[in-house]
Amino acid sequence: MSVAHTGVTPQVHGGPCGDDDCGIREVLDRIGDRWSVLVLVELAKGVRRFRELERAIPGISQRMLTVTTRRLCRDGMVERTAHPTVPPQVEYRLTPMGESLAGAVRALADWSRDHRDAVGEARAKWDAEGGATP
């Protein structure tokens, strides 16, 4: 893709993928989209309001923030608290399970940071050689 999307919800085409899956697709179907992890990481820093999340995550649109938070709520990762004030005030915070997931995600992020350069080199090499295998 440049991995832009990847279904967040199980696609209609999804295959059986029985036990070979290791359940890995389960998570990726939830956080593999463009924004979920970013919201997760931001909320791991503390309680946030809608507008705060929007400002903290450059490039996200109102719609995608709504869609993403809602999805995370549905999956039990995020808790939403609306105060009936004027103007409206809504707070988002991670549930214990959400915190747990954020921790697991952070491990992967650490891996990414540690190997960023190596991946870049491998890619540059591949591109320079035109995809051959010398």
Next chain:
Amino acid sequence: MSVAHTGVTPQVHGGPCGDDDCGIREVLDRIGDRWSVLVLVELAKGVRRFRELERAIPGISQRMLTVTTRRLCRDGMVERTAHPTVPPQVEYRLTPMGESLAGAVRALADWSRDHRDAVGEARAKWDAEGGATP
């Protein structure tokens, strides 16, 4: 992209994550697609040939397997060895970096299995309540 959020709040997990997205998007842009992790997990079991991978991953098409393995090769996760025999014989194996990534992915898969039920319940509850905020 630079982060614009106002203040860095104390970390919940102790990990700094101070910059931007912690680089988490970097990995997800590589393995967040539908097939990469499945190929990764299968190759973590040992060397595989093209057909073997195809059979081991239900639902993947020839094209997507080609695209996916090639991408993993380009990023330095997989090594491709073609034997000039008849019929052709091509072997794929993880590089050390690929093994490393597979390990990190396995951790996430473990999380997934451990919380599968909890997520299912949360989702069922949400759906039953029509997305309300009880």
Next chain:
DNA sequence: CCGGATCCATGATGATACTG
């Protein structure tokens, strides 16, 4: 401020047929 609803562009994926 916090969204919901709609239209639309894009790109990942799938199906199928064809080579070496």
Next chain:
DNA sequence: CAGTATCATCATGGATCCGG
């Protein structure tokens, strides 16, 4: 066996307008 090529499809996500 191990791909390559081409076309069709459909979710994802962006833009925008509207309402509470």
